[in-house]
Each structure stands twice: as structure tokens, then as C-alpha cells.
Amino acid sequence: xxxxxxxxxxxxxxxxxxxxxxxxxxxxxxxxxxxxxxxxxxxxxxxxxxxxxxxxxxxxxxxxxxxxxxxxxxxxxxxxxxxxxxxxxxxxxxxxxxxxxxxxxxxxxxxxxxxxxxxxxxxxxxxxxxxxxxxxxxx
Amino acid sequence: xxxxxxxxxxxxxxxxxxxxxxxxxxxxxxxxxxxxxxxxxxxxxxxxxxxxxxxxxxxxxxxxxxxxxxxxxxxxxxxxxxxxxxxxxxxxxxxxxxxxxxxxxxxxxxxxxxxxxxxxxxxxxxxxxxxxxxxxxxxxxxxxxx
Numbered sequence: 001x002x003x004x005x006x007x008x009x010x011x012x013x014x015x016x017x018x019x020x021x022x023x024x025x026x027x028x029x030x031x032x033x034x035x036x037x038x039x040x041x042x043x044x045x046x047x048x049x050x051x052x053x054x055x056x057x058x059x060x061x062x063x064x065x066x067x068x069x070x071x072x073x074x075x076x077x078x079x080x081x082x083x084x085x086x087x088x089x090x091x092x093x094x095x096x097x098x099x100x101x102x103x104x105x106x107x108x109x110x111x112x113x114x115x116x117x118x119x120x121x122x123x124x125x126x127x128x129x130x131x132x133x134x135x136x137x138x139x
Numbered sequence: 140x141x142x143x144x145x146x147x148x149x150x151x152x153x154x155x156x157x158x159x160x161x162x163x164x165x166x167x168x169x170x171x172x173x174x175x176x177x178x179x180x181x182x183x184x185x186x187x188x189x190x191x192x193x194x195x196x197x198x199x200x201x202x203x204x205x206x207x208x209x210x211x212x213x214x215x216x217x218x219x220x221x222x223x224x225x226x227x228x229x230x231x232x233x234x235x236x237x238x239x240x241x242x243x244x245x246x247x248x249x250x251x252x253x254x255x256x257x258x259x260x261x262x263x264x265x266x267x268x269x270x271x272x273x274x275x276x277x278x279x280x281x282x283x284x285x
Binding site: 019020023024026027030031034037038039040041042043044045046047048049065109110111112113114115116117118119120122123124126127135136137 | 160161164165167168171172175178188190191192193194195196198203208243244246247248249250251252253254255256259262263264266268269270271272273274275276277
């Protein structure tokens, strides 16, 4: 054979042109599915079991959360009760606290009331800057 | 500027070299693959209430204990169903081992309050008094600060 045969070079390579595509696909997948789980919420420090502090009635604002969500307010000294919506508590707290900075919010929740009612009230109080909050169950 | 009739249009190459796109993609991919951590405990079926005063908790992950209270009142700690009376027995030793522990109470929004109250009483007994009620940030468009 006088002709020099052109060597048939069998290419043993896998086509890698789509590698970038796969990389982008996986990237988009991770970008979309990654969720940052933040630790957040309403912080509170519960009293130790033995802690029972004597507080004068005039420094207490009784907040009673009933099963239907309506809040019954009673200012420590007066026997008069007031029915309000949970959303008004922030402003009420600000007004009361402005008159008495030793005020404590005593939150009593009905045992059958959904947890979110207590959270609503706690949210309002903390948003209004209340720091002395006591959480109890309504006997 | 017109010289005669013909003007050679200069074809300016206006392409940004995109040969490094694949490199960047791989880099970002490796970053995500390495930094993604998986949750240790299963996600529970809990509807989280919303609160506007939600604040981020600045505590290292090891100091946080998740306590799930589902709608029927069952309590889950580390994927184990713990009867409410046993909560203080379970949390007590954990708190002894880590006094800076914070308990994140992930309670369903519709749980009757008596279950949550029982759990908080158990936590008080276990001396784990730093409690956070887990909430989502409330998107209240009407809240305006003046």
C-alpha cells in the first residue's frame, strides 16, 4: 500500500460541553432550595419556681385573655373591668406605663384559649416596650 | 467622514469573554454544597403564630433546644414524643449540662393554652427559664411608627 493511511484516531473522550450546564442546574437547585432557618421569636425569662414576689396591687395591670379572644382589663386597684381587643393593648400599655413605671403586666390566659391569643397580647406588650410581664393561666 | 462610496464597517467585537462562566458556576456550587447543613430533627407539623415584636436570637446553635408542641398537645423534643409530665425530667439534665441553654418553644398557633402553660411549668421546674416563643415576623402593613 503506497498510500499512507491517515491514522484513524479514535477519540476516547466523553463530550464535556454540557458540564457547565449541569453545574448551573445544580447551582440553581441549591440557590432555590436553601432556606435559612433563623432562630427568632418572643423572648421571655420565666420566674424560678420558688420566686414569688409581693407586688402592690396598684402596680399591676391585670390582662385576662378569654376563650373568645376578648381581653378583660383590670387596673390593680379599681374593681372596674374593661373589655378591649388585643390590638389596643400596645397603646393602653404605653399610657399606663407613662403614669406608673413600676407597672407589671399580669397576663392570665383561659386554658381553652388558643395559644395565638396569648402570643398576640405578648407581642403587643413587648412591642410597646413592656419588660415586666407575668404569664399565668386563668384558674 | 464619508470617503467615497465604500466604508468598511468596523465590526467591533462586543462580546464579554464568557469562558470563565463555568468556573464561577462550579465555585458557587462548591460553596453551597459545603455550607449547606442539614437539620438534625424532622420538621414538625406546627403552624407558627405571627408577632410583630419577633426578634432574632443571638445564641450559638448548640445552646438552643427545640421543643415542639403540636395541635393536639403532644410535645416533641429531638423527635421523641415526651409526655408533658416528663418534660422536666428530659430537659432538666440537658440544662444541667448547659446552663446557657435557651429553649425555643415551637408551639402550634391553635394549641389550647393549658398545654403551653403545662410545658412552661415543667420548664420552670427544670430551671430552664430562658424561653423563647418561636414566632414569624408579622407583616402588618398598617403598622406605622410616627
